Amino acid sequence: MSKEPWLAVNLSKIFPGLGQIYSGKKVQGYSLIFIDIALYITALWLILSSEGNIIIGFGLLVSLFCVWVWNIFDAYNAAKSRNTPEFEELRRQSKDPWLAMFLSQLFLGIGHFYIGKWLFGIFAVILIIVSSGISRFLPAIIYAVISYLAYVFSPVHRQRSKNWALIIAILIAISGLLAVGTAFFLRTYLAEARWIPSGAMEPTLHGTPNQWEADKVIVNKLNYRFQNPQRGDIIVFAPTEALQKEGYQDAFIKRIVGLPGEKVELKNGQVYINNQALPENKYLSSNQRTLIDVCTSGFEQPYLAKPVTIPPASYLALGDNRNSSYDGRCWGVVPRELIIGKVSKRFFPFNRIGIIE
Template sequence: MTTLKPTARRNEWWEATKTAIGGLAIAATFHTFVAEVRYIPSESMTPTLQVGDRIIVEKLSYRFRSPQRGEIVVFSATPELRSQNLKDDLIKRIIGLPGDMIAIQSGKLFVNDQQVAESYLQDAPNYSYGPTTVPKDQYFVLGDNRNHSYDSHLWGFLPQQNLIGHATLCFYPWNRFGTFLLH
């Protein structure tokens, strides 16, 4: 039986420790700047996202481009939401970009006086909103489950600095694996 010298054992331990620390640093960097996994806790985005879905949120692209209408975004609570003790991150769909005029009338969404077809909705909204113009550096976001979503029509606009990233892929549950969440 071969026994390792104490220095050889120390070297193996040190190499394993460096590998583990390096792996953790890479994972932390990836999570902070590139992508992260999120869990869907509510029905505010049904039917597009279901309670319990696990999704990948891509965080890098908004450093190089502006969010687009129709993207599903994750964001930190706005000052208005924090004042109501709502501190969790949220997920909604971008409906209005800076400068857009938004209105909801008779169950239909209008952006810049043009009706928007929303094939992802299960039920039309049972409320009216606007018209109002989205301020600079802010967005108007709504949940796909319009009648059961606490969103911009109730709390106002989403500041750009609150954006975390956009949902790209549902990977769990397995029967929804590979569902791309692109607009």
């Protein structure tokens, strides 16, 4: 039985291996599905986990993309190899409805431009742009409908495969919704990317208002669902109540130096925990002294102007650039519930990529 090469491509674009299964190469198709899932899960683990190698993780994502591209070409050839010369000649005589459907997924309206429906193509572009501003999920459904209409409006429909059009449109919608939902789940519950906007964590993290010059990091949100924050962790947290009163709205990035129940005080430019000097030479420059002189705004009396005991479920967080960091010395502790996650890895710039300590 003849197979539609561009129908196979549509299937393999949605998920690698589906086009090969449609073309009759089931072992190859199922193998591609397994490889794709395995690469994706392994790459995520390497990038997000504290133990994983982020360089290898990104390398696997590049490999995953290469497999996806190769899979599309392979799906086309697998289907074409099943066809008779007569069917191939018939297929080339008119605009291919499956190619129109594929093009509609690649770029806004281009599938309709290909079949000569210019006005609808322009309408499709406008519709996608408008829907993107309404809901993050709506464009996936719009793409599915536009792709389906690209097939419907095509001048030629081959009867043996036309029933696939609705199936593929549904798969396009499902895959789009899953992609958006997965991205939302990852960002909300597992990890997110952030850039460092200030120099308060120098030299550990380079910060600048220009995000293209600043360090970009991965914030692990899963870590603290299974364990408590530890001393030395670099954390991202929402502004405390005291900071909100001063007008701060953006998240802060600091290092935990004091844990719940500990007595903290500043003496001779050093942090003392339970009357013992805290060794911080691993991340502090030799010229850094921990003083309260940086607290020039906000509170009349800085939080660490005198010894304090950290309340339960709260943490004292300071910047590594002690000479220029507005931190817990001035405004107090960070409640556990305000901690967004742990800064685990840097992914930009590329010459500084890796685990952060």
